[in-house]
Amino acid sequence: MKIGVIGYGNRISGVIRHVQKHASDCQVAAIVDVNPEKRQKVKQENADVRTFETPEEMLNEIQLDGIMIGTRCSLHTPMALKVLSSGLPLFLEKPVATTLQDVQLLKEGYEASGNRKVVVSFPLRVTSLVQLVKEIVDSGKIGTVEHVQAVNNVPYGHVYFQGWYRDENETGGLFLQKATHDFDYINYVLGTKPQNVAAMISKQIFKxxxxxxxxxxxxxxxxxxxxxxxxxxxxxxxxxxxVDTGNEDSGSALIRYESGMHVSYSQNFFARKKAAARGARFLGYKGTIDFDFYTGQVKVFMHHSTRIETYEFGGDEGHFGGDSVLAKNFIELMQGGTDSISTLDDGLQSALLCLKAKQSALTGTFQQVSFE
Structure with missing residues (x-):
């Protein structure tokens, strides 16, 4: 199978390695990159890989089995719109859009194309931890989830202030960079859609x-x-x-869902070392599920007995194992089987929620989470 890559950066290179672990016959056959030095380097490392300046040139001149987009964030939407109409399976990095205009354009282009063979890079939803949490929630063991408390204390926050991520024109802000993953797995576990969001951001340290x-x-x-x-x-x-660091260094959101229940979410970018935390509490009347990606533990506390169940997971390979699962799913799409387990519908919903959270924080207002 032949893969075309648009934007050959470090992140997409890592996903490609997972793809090739699952299917050694998957080869990068073509690369589009705006950087001529990177194109030249690719040619020097592998003479069989063809390089192009535009996606249109690549799609017209070589037959491919799938496309992977790993450009900087602001280009995700325009590049995806160029690929969707081809009907080829697409692996799209998150966030799928960085502006409200782009998220609307991508939604319209996606629906018009009819191409549903899209895997969005949301690895947290397919980790063993989140899969277990969803299994327990769906079983009814803790009752209907009526409240969620989620947190992400990022121990590598310097990434968002010392490199290109500090450019908010590229990233769209840190809800889109980090919370997009967390909002997605929360939406996935709940199986319902957000309706309103109120958010706040602060910049207290990195200024x-x-x-x-x-x-x-x-x-x-x-x-x-x-x-x-x-x-x-x-x-x-x-x-x-x-004076040009960009980005908030903490942010929080309150999200109301269709049933009337709400989620509280908070993220922080100056926590360090053992202060790292990423996970959530899903609370029902019968019990509470608590989990954290960094500890690899899921705990179930039953409210009407003294029973506590503890599950432990080992290993930490690429977003807690999720990258490998998504890579396998993309291969299966290229082979003509199965459906996406992380769809563009999911990507659009999460991006919209992040963008509305940012708008809420900037305006001090509740925002309705809906497309135009």
Whole structure:
């Protein structure tokens, strides 16, 4: 099977490795990338790979079995719109859109194309932990879920302030970068849709008066600053306390669902080391399910007895094992079997919720989570 790649970055390269572990006959046959140096490097490493400047050229000149999009975030929607009409299976990185205009355009293009062979990169929903949580919820053991408390304390938050992710024009903000995963697995477990959202963001730590464009290695405080990357291999890291850091460093959202129940979600980007946490509590009248990706534990607390059930999972391979599952699903789509387990409908719903949360935070208003 031959794969075409649009935007050959580190993230999509990792997913491709998972694809090739499952099917060694899957080969990257063509690459589209705006960076001529990257195209040249690809040709030097593998002469059999054809390189193109545009998706149109690739689609017209080579027969492929699937396309994978790994561009920077702002290009996900326009690139996906170019591919959907081809009918080819598509692996699309998240977020699927970074603006309300793009999410509407992508929805319309998706519906017009009739192409349902799309896998969106939402690996958390297919992890063993979340699959177990959904199994327990669906069994009725804890009753109907009437409240969810979710958290994501990111221990590698410097990524969003010291590299290209600090450019909010590219990322769309950190709800779209991180919460999009969490909102998706919550929607998946609940099996229902959000109706309204109220959100708030803060920027309390990663701000300052250092000059724009300053790199850690150039800073006169690099010896003492705890965020300095000058001693590592990365000499391209930017200052976290400059005037151009971009991005909030914490955010929270309250989301009301169709039944009237609500979800509280909070994310933080200056927690470090053992303060890391990512997971949720799903509360019903009969019991509570508590899980955390970092500990690999799922606990079920029964409310009307002293029973506590504990499940433990090992391993940590690519988004807690989810990348491998999505890679296998994409292969199966290219082979003509099965359905997507992480659809573009899911991607659109999560992106819309993130964008409405951002709009709520900027305007101080409740936002309705609906397409135009």
């Amino acid at each position: 300052g008066t250092k000059p724009a464009g300053l790199k850690c290695i150039e800073c006169d405080e690099k010896q003492t600053c705890p965020e300095s990357k000058a001693f590592g291999k990365d000499d391209k890291a930017y200052c976290s306390f400059a």
